[in-house]
Amino acid sequence: MLIKHAHIVSDTEYMADIQITDHIISAIGQSLAPRDHEQVIDATGAIVMPGLIDVHVHFREPGFTDKETIKTGAAAAAHGGFTTVVAMSNLKPVPDTVETLKPLLEKNQTDAKITVLQFAPITHDLHSDQVVDMAALQAAGALGFSNDGVGVQDADTMYQAMQQAAKLHAPIVAHIEDASLMHGGVINAGPVAKKLNLPGIINQTESSQLARDLELAAATGVHYHACHVSTRQSVDLIREAKKRGVNVTAEVSPHHLLLDENNIPGDNPMFKMNPPLRSRADHLALLEGLQDGTLDMIATDHAPHTAAEKTGSFKTAAFGIVGSETAFSTLYTKLVKSKMFTLKQLIARMSTIPAEKFDLPGGHITVSGPADLTIMDLDTPYTIDPADWFSKGKNSPFIGDKVNGQTLYTISQGQIAYARA
Numbered sequence: 001m002l003i004k005h006a007h008i009v010s011d012t013e014y015m016a017d018i019q020i021t022d023h024i025i026s027a028i029g030q031s032l033a034p035r036d037h038e039q040v041i042d043a044t045g046a047i048v049m050p051g052l053i054d055v056h057v058h059f060r061e062p063g064f065t066d067k068e069t070i071k072t073g074a075a076a077a078a079h080g081g082f083t084t085v086v087a088m089s090n091l092k093p094v095p096d097t098v099e100t101l102k103p104l105l106e107k108n109q110t111d112a113k114i115t116v117l118q119f120a121p122i123t124h125d126l127h128s129d130q131v132v133d134m135a136a137l138q139a140a141g142a143l144g145f146s147n148d149g150v151g152v153q154d155a156d157t158m159y160q161a162m163q164q165a166a167k168l169h170a171p172i173v174a175h176i177e178d179a180s181l182m183h184g185g186v187i188n189a190g191p192v193a194k195k196l197n198l199p200g201i202i203n204q205t206e207s208s209q210l211a212r213d214l215e216l217a218a219a220t221g222v223h224y225h226a227c228h229v230s231t232r233q234s235v236d237l238i239r240e241a242k243k244r245g246v247n248v249t250a251e252v253s254p255h256h257l258l259l260d261e262n263n264i265p266g267d268n269p270m271f272k273m274n275p276p277l278r279s280r281a282d283h284l285a286l287l288e289g290l291q292d293g294t295l296d297m298i299a300t301d302h303a304p305h306t307a308a309e310k311t312g313s314f315k316t317a318a319f320g321i322v323g324s325e326t327a328f329s330t331l332y333t334k335l336v337k338s339k340m341f342t343l344k345q346l347i348a349r350m351s352t353i354p355a356e357k358f359d360l361p362g363g364h365i366t367v368s369g370p371a372d373l374t375i376m377d378l379d380t381p382y383t384i385d386p387a388d389w390f391s392k393g394k395n396s397p398f399i400g401d402k403v404n405g406q407t408l409y410t411i412s413q414g415q416i417a418y419a420r421a
């Protein structure tokens with residue numbers, strides 16, 4: 001395959017042609033000539049960036065395939081420009097043994113045109129007592145360990161898990177939530193919760209468990225990754241922990257970067273997710289944390305649910321929104337076009353940095369590197385419409401928004417995973 005007239009935006013920005021042989025970038029140069037029978041893509045007017053990488057998606061298979069399957073989730077990710085994703089393990093059965101993990105890993109390969117990697121759980125059945133056999137699950141192919149969906153409530157369980165993971169050089173990827181502080185909350189504790197008469201979730205539900213975990217991470221040396229950071233207190237704790245050398249990385253979701261509780265238009269569960277949209281002050285702290293590197297990367301927390309689960313009230317609807325097919329366009333439109341971030345900074349946080357921190361392929365456009373590339377049209381505005389999506393989940397607060405950033409091609413391991421018709 002030959003990509004002509006590529007405006008490459010990676011570590012540096014320049015014009016070149018890119019030649020792909022099998023799954024590798026074989027040449028980057030000026031006026032490369034097509035080989036016999038070579039497929040030629042003319043990228044004139046678009047940008048070519050390293051394929052996006054999302055370390056936090058929910059594909060719901062096995063167990064909840066009315067919400068999403070590996071096939072639909074991976075197609076949605078490819079449509080969003082992602083060439084590698086890492087899937088969470090809040091599934092049924094939870095892949096907490098080699099017997100349940102193996103078939104899932106196989107299906108991640110066969111049903112996806114992009115690279116789908118997998119976290120195994122930290123504990124059996126996501127309960128807070130018994131740590132899984134991490135060595136066996138890692139040997140079977142798990143990238144790391146996460147109980148995403150629920151916090152690990154017992155400190156000693158987390159401590160033991162971190163000790164095991166540290167030995168294996170495997171990351172602990174934490175959904176940080178002290179269940180005893182939830183009190184049935186469904187929205188951020190604050191003026192909007194009061195106005196809508198809904199039970200609130202205080203910031204300390206997240207930050208108090210994060211403080212515990214950072215102490216345990218410091219003691220064990222494990223690579224500790226904080227999922228969907230949502231509060232200013234968490235940003236402060238991570239900034240301080242990094243200063244003293246704790247091996248911590250953190251992600252923030254597009255919705256927490258783009259919205260806060262003031263954007264919630266009444267009791268509409270399209271705006272319900274865990275952790276919730278926080279205050280304006282929290283929102284600004286997350287943007288600042290992403291800017292200064294306290295928050296390393298952006299991850300979507302793509303969380304599809306059925307239409308029935310996302311209608312009605314905040315009180316009864318499921319937590320979570322989809323993100324794969326809107327992340328790049330919404331972030332590009334609101335953060336880059338407004339000049340808050342440069343395009344290079346956004347791409348670093350959506351590709352280069354997650355690749356580096358989780359030791360994943362891609363993140364750069366280089367000769368001999370993997371042919372994981374996304375060709376993106378930044379010029380043509382369009383309106384976000386779930387009818388265009390591959391995901392089964394249509395639960396998004398961004399429906400109807402006018403954005404720029406439309407994927408033309410997603411090329412994963414040298415193969416076209418998505419092409420705009």
Ligand SMILES: NC(=O)N[C@@H](CC(=O)O)C(=O)O
Nearest residue numbers: 058148149273274303319320
């Ligand atoms: N984020 C959510 O609101 N929901 C996620 C779980 C999670 O990411 O914690 C889900 O699995 O639906």
Ligand SMILES: [Zn+2]
Nearest residue numbers: 148149175227
């Ligand atoms: Zn979570």
Ligand SMILES: [Zn+2]
Nearest residue numbers: 088148149301
């Ligand atoms: Zn999640």
